[in-house]
Amino acid sequence: MSETNGIRLSWVFVAVALISGAALLYDVAPAGASDDHDEARELMASGEVMPLADLLARPELEGLRVLEADLEREHGRMVYELELLDPTGRVDKRYYDATSGEPLGARLED
Amino acid sequence: MVAENQKVLVWDPFVRVFHWSLVLTYLVAWVSAEEWASLHEQAGYFILVLIGLRVVWGVIGTRHAQFRDFVYGRATTIGYLKSLKAGTPRHYLGHNPAGGWMVIVLLLSLVVAGVSGILIGDTEHGLWKEIHEASANLTLLLVVVHISGVIAASLMHGENLVRAMLTGRKMRRSEDV
Numbered sequence: 001m002s003e004t005n006g007i008r009l010s011w012v013f014v015a016v017a018l019i020s021g022a023a024l025l026y027d028v029a030p031a032g033a034s035d036d037h038d039e040a041r042e043l044m045a046s047g048e049v050m051p052l053a054d055l056l057a058r059p060e061l062e063g064l065r066v067l068e069a070d071l072e073r074e075h076g077r078m079v080y081e082l083e084l085l086d087p088t089g090r091v092d093k094r095y096y097d098a099t100s101g102e103p104l105g106a107r108l109e110d
Numbered sequence: 111m112v113a114e115n116q117k118v119l120v121w122d123p124f125v126r127v128f129h130w131s132l133v134l135t136y137l138v139a140w141v142s143a144e145e146w147a148s149l150h151e152q153a154g155y156f157i158l159v160l161i162g163l164r165v166v167w168g169v170i171g172t173r174h175a176q177f178r179d180f181v182y183g184r185a186t187t188i189g190y191l192k193s194l195k196a197g198t199p200r201h202y203l204g205h206n207p208a209g210g211w212m213v214i215v216l217l218l219s220l221v222v223a224g225v226s227g228i229l230i231g232d233t234e235h236g237l238w239k240e241i242h243e244a245s246a247n248l249t250l251l252l253v254v255v256h257i258s259g260v261i262a263a264s265l266m267h268g269e270n271l272v273r274a275m276l277t278g279r280k281m282r283r284s285e286d287v
Contacts, residue, residue: 006172010122013163013171017127020159021135029148038147 040071049078049098056082058101063087071098079104120203121278122172128164129275132157136220136249143246151227158224161217174203180210187211194262201267203286209263212256219249 068083078098095104139153223245
């Protein structure tokens, strides 16, 4: 390989490296995104948090559509936040202690 | 024929981009390890991609990029280390035998770190995690030795090897290997 061709091919390798790097960087998820997911799974596995499915199986939630379910840490305890749609079209948010399942209150959404 | 005592291109563009990309990506991987899982994983993949390209380039690349240019046998390497200790090392235009082996060991350590990192998967503890952390730490230790070697060689030969890895150019000497 002549020196000029070597340098030219070297630039091709540079391009491949930089394109790979850019593609990998493009796929980086926001900070914390996967950590939260891992933490939720860990809490579930250790029994510190009840499975969401158990909460949703409750009779009081029958006939309601779950628009959103979040697991959040509020004042040191884990809380499920459910956004529910009832058959009349009303949306409300209900909070449950994620460890005991105890209802913590509701808030009507506009 | 190239005249003696003149600046020549030793490190081609890919060798330089590879070197500094690896430095930056290793730093990113180190800092994001406990903070930002996704960035850490992508950095790890990029390190493996970079090393994959470098290994191919080490076979087909320009003269001083090739493994056969800088991987020396045991006798030559020990001889070089002795001359280094005596303060009279031979000047190599490419990597010297100690530097060459440092390249190999660093790349191996990073490959072990990268592959073991992938094999950790979703497990929180386990053998792969141990191997991953040990190899990442070993790499840091090797980086310290590498930088010390670069400083030592730069001082002994009165040349700036860091700048050479940026510009690609080194002064050729009459006694060069």
